[in-house]
Amino acid sequence: MANKKINVEKLIADLNPPKWKIWITPKVRREAALSLGRMKKAEAFEPLLTALEDPKVQDSAMEALSSLPVPGKQAARTLKAILAYRQGLKVRFIEEFFNENRNSTTMKMVGDMPMTTMKAEPESFLGAALSIWSQLNPDREEDLDAAARQGLAPYSRKKFRKNIYILARNEIFPTWPELDVINNLFEAADEMIVSIAGQEAVPDYEHRKEGDDNNDASKRKDAEMGKELSDEALHDFVVKALGAKSAITTPMLQIPLIMEGFFKELKGRYALLDSQEIFKLLSGAVRLNCHTCGPLATEYTQGLLGKVEESFESGTPLDLGELTNASAGSFAKGHNPGCKGFGVELTFDPSGIEAPAKAIEARREAAEGKPVKEEKEAAPAPAQAAPEPVQAELEIPLEKPAPAPSAYNVLYKGELIEGKTLDEVKQGIAKLYKVDVSKVEGFFSGKPRVVKKGVNRETAEKMVAAFQRAGAKAYWEEVS
Structure with missing residues (x-):
């Protein structure tokens, strides 16, 4: 001490x-x-x-x-200090937004407006820039409509900062890390002010009103997004989606598992395709969307698929925390920092998969078929050129796999390694998955939980070892 x-x-x-x-x-x-x-x-x-x-x-x-x-005796002084700090943040946000090096494209839209006017009346600039943007992009009316539904009010001074993020969320105007830092500080300051003096102390603090149909619907959506889906439900979705365009709402941590399901199903249907070809087809079929923040960035979706592919190639467990982070909004362009959603809507469109997959298989069969025919015609009789019995023997285990390469599930039911406390193990598992400790409570229900499904023996042992390092006693079992 x-x-x-x-x-x-x-x-x-x-x-x-x-x-x-x-x-x-x-x-x-x-x-x-x-x-x-x-x-x-x-x-x-x-x-x-x-x-x-x-x-x-x-x-x-x-x-x-x-x-x-906030200590009760310090409440008045704290409120005064943070309100003053927040006022400074407003100035900094506007100064950073009108940074010519980082926001030149947007600023050029209203090139005849003096910089002093832009900074003194940022809402006038935003309204004018948005008007010009809409004329230049008549095919993107849907994006503007989506922004309007999310509360866009371009000529509102007090909503200037929130407007920027609504527009960025819909890929209309950009944001950048320096702007995000200031915005995150705004959010922290607002939370403290509201905790001391109530919501009326922050004029532009947006809170949900009971009875608002849109907000009630959003709450229902949030509830859906926090619900973990069973393995059976995920498998049913994969099979359904490969037959017709389908969508599912699921927690972020289950997205990689759905990708695994698509891969296995496609690998079974198109055996001649390698994993890289399958994932390339998947990348064109999958779309992810946060109901609060809008579409997730394409590069995130592709990066996620790439990580899942690496897992298949190397035989190592998926690091779900690394792949999903905490909030769906984190991956949406111009995300809403206030987004509390931990799930996304995944839409899968199979229309672009079957034709190219069959074309690849046809080319591969043609390429592999030519040498076989030439060997049979060139050497029809010699005893040494009769490999058919050997090939027949090699083909048998492919059609009827031997028990050796069985699949394994890794399970955990909340048991601790001797000498470890519950809090230590929770911290260890949270660190393993790179998520907040509150997200691993489900691991300690006392009921066996499948933490890795259908992997080989080596991968199962690696996963068990990873849990042991976290202080948790996991185990694997063979799947028939």
């Missing part, structure tokens, strides 16, 4: 040092702020609040403060 207290005191001293300690750089101070936030120590709140007034460290201080409860 003494060491921990010393560490906290040192971090506080580094956060707000006297001016003569010139060796304590802004970087050291920012790291101290973030460390104090992670430690969640109550005594760090007041020093962090003081640091919020210093432009060199205020962003790190805001991030740290957002993870701490």
